[in-house]
Amino acid sequence: MLKKSWKFGTREVVYAAIGAALYAVLSLATNWIQLPSAGNVSFRPAIVIPMFFGVVFGPIVGFIAGFLGNIISDLIAGYGFWFWWDLGNGVIGLVPGLIAVWMTTYNSFKDIVWGEVFSTIGVLVGMGIASISEMWVSGADMSTVIFANYLPAIIPDLINGLILLPILMIAYAAIVKRSGR
Amino acid sequence: MLVTWRYRLRNGLMEKFDPRARWIFSLAFLFAVTLFWDARFLAFFFIIAFAWYFSSRAKWKETRRGWYLIGFILFMMIVINTIITGGGAGGVVPPGGHLVWAQGGTIPLVGWQFHFGLTWERLWFAICQLLRIGAISAIFLIIPYTMDPRVYGVTFRGLGLPDRFAYSMELAFRYVPTLARDFGTTLDAQRARGYEIERVKGGIIKQIVRIAPLIVPVTMNSILTGEDVTNAMDLRCFGTRPRTWLQKLTFHWQDYALIAFSIILLGGGIITLYAFHLGNFWVPEFWLRLAGG
Structure with a gap:
């Protein structure tokens, strides 16, 4: 059966929910991990979840995994609602989802490279939207947005995402091969 | 790993409102408060926000973790924005102004001269930022503590989101x-x-x-x-018909009142700013007198 990018059927409803719950749980579970010599930078290996769910299940699933997962994680942690950051996290999942239809084996060099490229674009755009919104909400100027919001957000997200995404893609390829799904 | 929701029933005034009405109020408040940089208007929003916040009956012990995070973000923004960078504050504060250290300073021992571009206007802008971000934080921080996680799905459906989402x-x-x-x-x-x-x-x-x-x-x-x-x-044929939900939400008179208040808040804000040109960044006289201006 041909894959459709923007389909949102039963399968997508379920995987969007699983992606969001996973992102929330793994964010909370790895909250305590700190970057060496950068104690103030939030380190979130779970950021790979929206990217991975986007690459495998498409842009809507990726978006919901990031958007809703961030909301749930903040809900449990008691940080409140920050729509613009939730939206940014959604975009991190949405952009890699744009290549989901072209994914074939998930463990080939080509698939992994495309996954990495689109995930990088997703982080740059998603965190860009979230950071720039601070100009409107908080009245921050561009230098503050770049140095206090954008760079501390994209650097750990890119490091985590780019290392963990290929590992998850290779593991998923093994599951697809074994289960024939 | 223990995952617990922050919500518990506190019988606060806030919980008497329908979650949909509360979302409408929160979003209208967000859009309304971001129209203004005048501290007098921001103080009005700040009072509303904290009156709303305290109507939840949530205790400091419960919410302090969220406030610490907001405090850290605020500190970073204000320190970097107003004290270190000296940039344009998002184009809100006009260029120039009254310098706090007009003479500059000298670093002891090495004797190097430095000039610090911090102005009294930017310091006032920092107070406005504090009021604005504080008010928005109070409105949005309290949601997880006062809204039952079981009603999120039906609430967002009620607000017009697609059934599947x-x-x-x-x-x-x-x-x-x-x-x-x-x-x-x-x-x-x-x-x-x-x-x-x-x-x-x-x-x-x-x-x-x-x-x-x-x-x-x-x-x-x-x-x-x-x-x-x-x-x-x-x-089970999911998605072939519109869903029904276990929880049923019904609007009451207080919800209509809150929605009406939200419309007035946002509509009034837009009219005040665009028709009467009130609410832009303003520095009080007494503050400039402190600067000697």
Whole structure:
């Protein structure tokens, strides 16, 4: 059966929910991990979840995994609602989802490279939207947005995402091969 | 791993309102407050926000973690924005102004001269930022403590979101405890094999790779479970008709009053700013007198 990018059927409803719950749980579970010599930078290996769910299940699933997962994680942690950051996290999942239809084996060099490229674009755009919104909400100027919001957000997200995404893609390829799904 | 929701019934005034009305109010408040940089208007919004916040009956002990985070963000913004960078504050503060240290200063021992561009206007802008971000934070921080997680799906459906998205939301909330339990089981199993997550030796890449034995099994296991859930839902003809929800939300008079207030707040804000040209950045006379201007 041909894959459709923007389909949102039963399968997508379920995987969007699983992606969001996973992102929330793994964010909370790895909250305590700190970057060496950068104690103030939030380190979130779970950021790979929206990217991975986007690459495998498409842009809507990726978006919901990031958007809703961030909301749930903040809900449990008691940080409140920050729509613009939730939206940014959604975009991190949405952009890699744009290549989901072209994914074939998930463990080939080509698939992994495309996954990495689109995930990088997703982080740059998603965190860009979230950071720039601070100009409107908080009245921050561009230098503050770049140095206090954008760079501390994209650097750990890119490091985590780019290392963990290929590992998850290779593991998923093994599951697809074994289960024939 | 223990995952607990922050919500518990407190019988506060806030909980008397329908969650949909509360979302409408919160969003209208957000858009209204971001129209203004005049401290007099911002003080009005600040009072409303904290009156709303305190109507929840949430205790400081419960919410302090969120406030610490907001405090840290505020500190970073104000210190970097007003004191260190000296930039244009998003184009709000006009260029020039009254310097706080007009003479500059000298670093002892080395005798180097420095000039600090901090102005009294920018300091006033920092106070406005404090009022504005404080008010927005009070409105949005309190939501997880006062809104039942079971009603998020039906609330967003009621606000016009598609059925499938709302159901996905509902399902995600229900999955959280299951996945948290799976994560705990995986962590225990890996520890039994000698896995040490607490080891902090090694560089960033080593630390991230060390997370993989936790993330991969939990993710793959949940994907396999998802296939079974999808099949079960398909067999029950999911999505062929509009859904019904376990919880039913009904608007009461107080909800209509809150929605009307939200419309007045946002509509009034727009009229005040665009028709009367009031609410832009303003520095009071007494503040400039402090500057000697």
